[in-house]
Amino acid sequence: MFALLLYRLLLLILLPFLLLALVIRSKNNPAYRARLTERFGLFPKPFKQGGIIVHAASVGEVIALKSFIEQLLDTYPELPITVTTFTPTGSAQVNKLFGNKVQHGYLPLDVFFASKLFLHRLKPKMMIFMETELWPNLISQCADNKVKLLLVNGRLSAKSLKSYKKLTPLITPCIQRFDHILCQSQENLEHYLQLGAKPQSISNSGNLKFDISLNxxxxxxxxxxxxxxxxxxxxxxxxxxxxxxxxxxxxxxxxxxxxxxxxxxxxxxxxxxxxxxxxxxxxxxxxxxxxxxxxxxxxxxxxxxxxxxxxxxxxxxxxxxxxxxxxxxxxxxxxxxxxxxxxxxxxxxxxxxxxxxxxxxxxxxxxxxxxxxxxxxxxxxxxxxxxxxxxxxxxxxxxxxxxxxxxxxxxxxxxxxxxxxxxxxxxxxxxxx
Incomplete structure (x- = not known):
């Protein structure tokens, strides 16, 4: 808990610099200046509540999740499916692949008030992350609000494992908050276990990136x-x-x-x-x-x-x-x-x-x-x-x-x-x- 509080404080201190980084990035890609309110959890209306959120950081992740999201839409036609990204190119890819079949916006910065507004606005039943996307503050708030948490296509290289082990007071409680972690290989599964994942809440599902097809x-x-x-x-x-x-x-x-x-x-x-x-x-x-x-x-x-x-x-x-x-x-x-x-x-x-x-x-x-x-x-x-x-x-x-x-x-x-x-x-x- 102390590590999470320290993380929240640190992000608040760094917030002006994070925004500056977005502004600097926008010099070459003006899309980074657009929809800045979403970075603070202020999603535009009308966004339907009570559905499933899938986070795909950028283009590669959106493409890898294409088959999964399509099956999600077929399985839960009555629920709003929201796909979030962090980059403009990822955003463009979501719009291209799914159009108005899904709700879409940027995942907010992982600061306490932004993620709180984000969850209050969408009130999801489940939040799905992919690969190495670990947002300690948002994940903690999801768990506190009884939002089901699933990590799909979990990937944790030996290099990342070594880095994360230096942050175990923050990262280990974060991954233990997941209701389940689906890993893309046995090696990745073992790395998550070394980081403190619960053995009963982790399994090997194979790699989503193989599920590609032409449309x-x-x-x-x-x-x-x-x-x-x-x-x-x-x-x-x-x-x-x-x-x-x-x-x-x-x-x-x-x-x-x-x-x-x-x-x-x-x-x-x-x-x-x-x-x-x-x-x-x-x-x-x-x-x-x-x-x-x-x-x-x-x-x-x-x-x-x-x-x-x-x-x-x-x-x-x-x-x-x-x-x-x-x-x-x-x-x-x-x-x-x-x-x-x-x-x-x-x-x-x-x-x-x-x-x-x-x-x-x-x-x-x-x-x-x-x-x-x-x-x-x-x-x-x-x-x-x-x-x-x-x-x-x-x-x-x-x-x-x-x-x-x-x-x-x-x-x-x-x-x-x-x-x-x-x-x-x-x-x-x-x-x-």
Missing amino acids: NDIQAKQTELANLLKPAKQNQRPIWLIASTHEGDEALALASYQKVIAEQADLLLVIVPRHPERFDAVAKLCLAQGLSLARRSENSVVNNEQVWLLDSLGELMAACSHADIITMGGSFSQIGGHNPLEPALFKKPIIVGSDMSNFKEITQQLLESSALIQLNTESHQTSEQSEELSKTLSALLNDKHKQTVLGESAYQVVLTNQGASQRSIEKVQELMQ
């Missing part, structure tokens, strides 16, 4: 992108896509690309930055290297351009369907990588860097099934990484059979591991009785 919106986007890529496809240009890039990833991709086009001059590089505020900086980086560039935001057809910058939101999955080889960004530094299952759904060969710690179990399953290529270079030197990446890419471009085998194997891993959404729904039903 009409994605198929429409596939067609839209295909029209822009028509000249490249007609000329049979091979397409290499690097997905969800962070700072440093683009420089690595461009350095590797410069090496590969010495032999494969018609290769088209598609770059999909993770954060929209970096779109212009990535475009400048490409042009500074003397490469011709097409931007998705300009809606122009890709002819002979060397790089296509996908400076748009919500089109990565559709773009994966058009690539020949896909590399996951965030896996070449200390980011921990991004979800490789979307390209796997399209039977695409996947290359990742040495750091896929955010998707350790998924990566391991893909490697064990010979369904993914992981590079060995752990050095953060672009020259060393680009050397290995360019050689791997060149070899794969020249081996169509290996591309097919990798893609088919990756797809089978996805199919074999689906079902976590249904198991999570069953736990919701059990707790709601």
